[in-house]
Amino acid sequence: MAPNTTATDDPAPARRVLILGVAPVQLLDIAGPAEVLAQAGRQLARDGARGGPPYAVSTIIVPGQGLAATSAGLDLPSTASEAQVLGWDVIDTLIVAGGEGARSRADDPTVQRLLHHLAPRARRIASVCTGAFILAAAGLLDGRRVTTHWRWCAELARRHPALAVDPEPIFIRDGTLWTSAGVTAGMDLLLALVEEDHGHALALAVARELVLFLRRPGDQKQFSTVLSAQTGPSARLGGLLAWIAENLHRPLPVEVLAARACLSPRQFARVFREETGMTPARLVEQLRVEAARQRLESGRAGLAAVVAACGFGTEETMRRAFLRQVGASPGDYRDRFRHAAPARIPPMPLRDQHP
Structure with a gap:
């Protein structure tokens, strides 16, 4: 039947x-x-x-x-x-x-x-x-x-x-x-x-x-920190910025960065600030926070794993960096993307185009 x-x-x-x-x-x-x-x-x-x-x-x-x-x-x-x-x-x-x-x-x-x-x-x-x-x-x-x-x-x-x-x-x-x-x-x-x-x-x-990075959240910036910083620097520093982004899990003191740029630490710090508008430490922190945000937005990584992958050293260091740059702790930031539900607002009426 x-x-x-x-x-x-x-x-x-x-x-x-x-x-x-x-x-x-x-x-x-x-x-x-x-x-x-x-x-x-x-x-x-x-x-x-x-x-x-x-x-x-x-x-x-x-x-x-x-x-x-x-x-x-x-x-x-x-x-x-x-x-x-x-x-x-x-x-x-x-x-x-x-x-x-x-x-x-x-x-x-x-x-x-x-x-x-x-x-x-x-x-x-x-x-x-x-x-x-x-x-x-x-x-x-x-x-x-x-x-x-x-x-x-x-x-x-x-x-x-x-x-x-x-x-x-x-x-x-x-x-x-x-x-x-x-x-x-x-x-x-x-x-x-x-x-x-x-x-x-x-x-x-x-x-x-489609080989896309899933769900870049809406409030992610149109330019990544690396892309924004690369608009001004010389080819030498531009390549260094890309290397930094790929090696955030490592310690990145100014001496290491200066050596890769073939400059003395003092000369490197001066040139870096002139070409990027920020100190090496500030840029490294921004890149680490940006990388950590991507991991936290997925909701799958624990805080300890994010700390290790992004090179913060300790959860407290990451927490302070997030408070400076994001205005929220890493845990609060992760919970926001896990639970946030924007309010629905009905569309506004069209202007009358046809009297």
Whole structure:
């Protein structure tokens, strides 16, 4: 006898995701998020979709007269028409991609008309990179804490003074509205969305498939300490900085660092400060705290293991370094990422674009 089935046995419909781009759009702002969701769908299929419904991703690119679809010069046709998307009653996630088009055409009537119809139907809204300019032009970001690519944060704040623009995090969640920094940060944001929908294990599986560092938390800085410090130094010190980051478990007194740079300790300390703007000890501490944060955010490493891996020597030394740089103890910091649940705030209404 065939098993008795009911309507509740039917699989849940896929989560509808729409990625909106404005020509010329940053190609990776679309391809990166789309690939994260595609990988999530493959993982769910392998698991029999026990983690919940997969994603159905569509793209719509608003063309521009004489403009290439993407900043890479590659054609990228829409997978859904304007008529189709305007007929949708519900959108799980609306993602607005960035690029030159997002900055220069944020007020485009076609773009704003689309957003006016789509945004109220979306459960949550996200922007990648300068896609925030389009959301800001619609009034969706007024009063919100947001971010975008570091190069354009000041311009976003100038154009839209009602926004609280933070140039440091790689992504920010404010209720049901998410904004991310530039380009690859969009993939970090999408991993966070996948984790919210399906849990940590699936997000980890997706990150492994894509060879990504799992779930860089939103408040991680757009630049690592090493990358920021390497913008000024000579090639000799630049190579030393990378070596330091790979050898944090070792004792790193100034004598050891000076010897690797082929300088006397006094000369090394002077040159290092001139080229990086900080003392060697300060930079080493920042790198150790940054490395420790990554381990603590995973929630799997004990404090003693983090102390050893990051070269702090003792838990008390690590605690003092965290209090100086993070404003919280290592234990409190780990608990924050283990238990934090940001409050949900409903999206603000769109500005009326059409009297």
